[in-house]
Amino acid sequence: MMAMAATKQEPEREREEEAAEEGGGTELRRGPWTVDEDLTLINYIADHGEGRWNALARAAGLKRTGKSCRLRWLNYLRPDVKRGDFTADEQLLILDLHSRWGNRWSKIAAQLPGRTDNEIKNYWRTRVQKHAKQLNCDVNSKRFKDAMRFLWMPRLAERAAAQHAAGGGGGDVSALTMAAATATNTGAASMEMANDEYCSPSSVVTTTTSSSSSLTSESTTHDDKAAMPAVNGDWAAMQCADHEFWSTASALQQLTAAGADHQLLFQADLPLQDLSGWVQGFSEGVSPEILWSLDDIWRMQ
């Protein structure tokens, strides 16, 4: 991602630099930042600290608005900005937090150290809304939320567990996800679940049946209707891209494991719209307030 962005901007930067040299005016610059501008901003902040962005922009000699400087620093130049694709943990956390807080990007970003609100917002718009489009439904519709809850999030949980089991990919993110989940949970049972199980990623895979013994009556309903498979050998081949998860085969596999009628499911290649209908059926009786909370995902494992 970083490399792509860098190569993408190089020709643009050359043009911008030429224009800047030719112009020499005092009007504010806009558009992509040049390397020199970046260095100027980095050096100035290293010496004087951040904040007071308008004054900073003037003092540093940057022909940029304070807003532009702030954005460049926070979203790109800050040393702790994390680059690269979102891990399964992070994706899961984003979905969960968005279900709770909506488009509060900065609030969500605060739970993912190194990630910016802009990055998360872009992720949501490009990836999540794409899935909604594939399902031919609105991102805010119950149909889509059900698909998220019963298809995508369990899938992400699987991937997160696999990454942790492999000893890579997630890093400390699981711990922060747990912390965030704990912070956003309101019930004692949720806290218990977060502390006992979420902090141990491998348990996500192995507690499929054991965790159900401690379920509340409500979550037992979830378990009965929408129990998801734990590790399945065939799934190993599906652990790469998100879109794979939406393949008919994968969805069918999950739905079948969830108790759907084999005969009906395998009669033909069901289009995704029909699959989402199945999902909707499973979701009956599930509390509607938070439609894809991490709590429910862990209960289903």
Added chain:
DNA sequence: AATGGTGTCAACCGCGACCTG
């Protein structure tokens, strides 16, 4: 090889909240 469509992401814009004199 050319072209049009689509996805991605950095950057900008508008607005409301907050701060300061």
Added chain:
DNA sequence: TCAGGTCGCGGTTGACACCAT
């Protein structure tokens, strides 16, 4: 108290890369 300045957030845009035809 109030007006102007500043900050931060969420929505939107524009440019580029990639892919399909």
